[in-house]
Amino acid sequence: MEYVLLLLAAILTDNFVFTKFMGIEQSFVSSEKASTALKGGGVVTAVSLVGGGLAYLLYRFVLSPLEISFLTLPVGVLLTTAVVAGLEAAAAKNSALEEMLRAQFPMLTTNAVILGAVFLAIQQDLGIGAAFLLFLGAGIGYTLAALAFSSIRERLCHCTPPAAFAGIPIMITAAALAVMAFSGFAGLHFL
Amino acid sequence: MLLKTKLKSSDKLSALQMLALCPALAVTTTLSRSLAISGALLVSLTLSAVLVSVLRKRISVKLRVPVYLLLSSFSVTMVYLIMRAVFPASVMALGIYLPVLAVSCVMIMRLETFSACNTPGPAALDGLITGAEFSVIMLGCGFIRELLGTGRLFADPFGQGGLKIFPAAPVSFLAQPAGALLLIGAGMAVFQYIQIRSEKKAAAELETV
Secondary structure, eight states: OOHHOOOIIIIITTHHHHOOTHHHHHHHOOOHHOOOOOOHHHHHHHHHIIHHHHHHHHHHIIIIITTTTTGHHHHHHHHHHHHHHHHHHHHSSSHHHHHHHHTHHHHHHTTTTHHHHHHHHHHHOOHHHHHHHHHHHHHHHHHHHHHHHHHHHHHHHOOOOOGGTTTTHHHHHHHHHHHHGGGGGGGGGGO | OOHHHHHHHTTTTOOHHHTTTHHHTTTTTTTHHHHHHHHHHHHHHHHHHHHHHHSTTOOOTTTTTHHHHHHHHHHHHHHHHHHHHHHHHHHHHHHHHHHHHOOOOHHHHHHTTTGGOOOOHHHHHHHHHHHHHHHHHHHHHHHHHHHHHHSSOOTTTOSSSOOOOSSOOTTTGGGGGHHHHHHHHHHHHHHHHHHHHHHHHHHHHHOOO
């Protein structure tokens, strides 16, 4: 039960995109349509689970016992880029998959959700299982945010805001309203 | 000379760059926190710009983004260790946002577009100027959010103490994450409005001539 609550908290109340603004630029840029948002979210979830999971395991069993935990950041960056490169190589063999994912790859390595989740797990000193659930929740939360932003962008295509607000300002303002709506989940108190 | 052209081009902060700032925006609830995060961004951006431009001929084109990420993560780690020694409270307050600076889009964008094809001198200058631009935005955001969101000024990074300006928080919503986004959206709209007006003025002057 506790684990279910942890997962729900990572998705809803402590959503990385909405409450910490991590990966907000990626979820904005890569969410032209609901389908691209879903694909991007799936890839981020996969990288977060594998890359983030590896980084956390390395921190728990190598870096922390050796007292060189300040190296977590370079190690985490290396591992996530390695996982992204591996995914890219795996996708290269399947042309349909490659085409589907090509747009997502440049944004993946600079996605703060993955590293943010690793550092949050370290900060809260989570166990291995709980940490993996946090990484899963971070990925699902990112997908949710990207989906929300894709719908917002579709709606914004059909409206004409004042000239001063045209373009990015109205998008940011709309995102702020979405964030405000999402903060309603804060009343749930899972943990 | 370079400074002048740089300052001119930076008049139009691109929209994408504003978005790239977002993770750091979440911590700008008070002035002192904004100061800590913008200082960290300024120093680590300059440091990694110099590192990239020194190594620019040795970085292979195919592996450039991982190398940039690695160099920026090393410079952020250096800044983190120094800050932990000198300002332990601000590092505690910044928490997970400080390490995440290493993968911020601002960093990678500047490294890829400028440092990778320039000598260390201009690269350092570019890092300093970009860092300063973002610092100004973040400090402004921190100032408004602290003043209107909490009604106080100059509190320490944990939000304790400080000067009481208003008896109660006038717009407590601004202290929440959504407030930062709304503030930035409104700020950009004002910016765009001024730009449109100056363009209109220039066009009108052309017509009268």
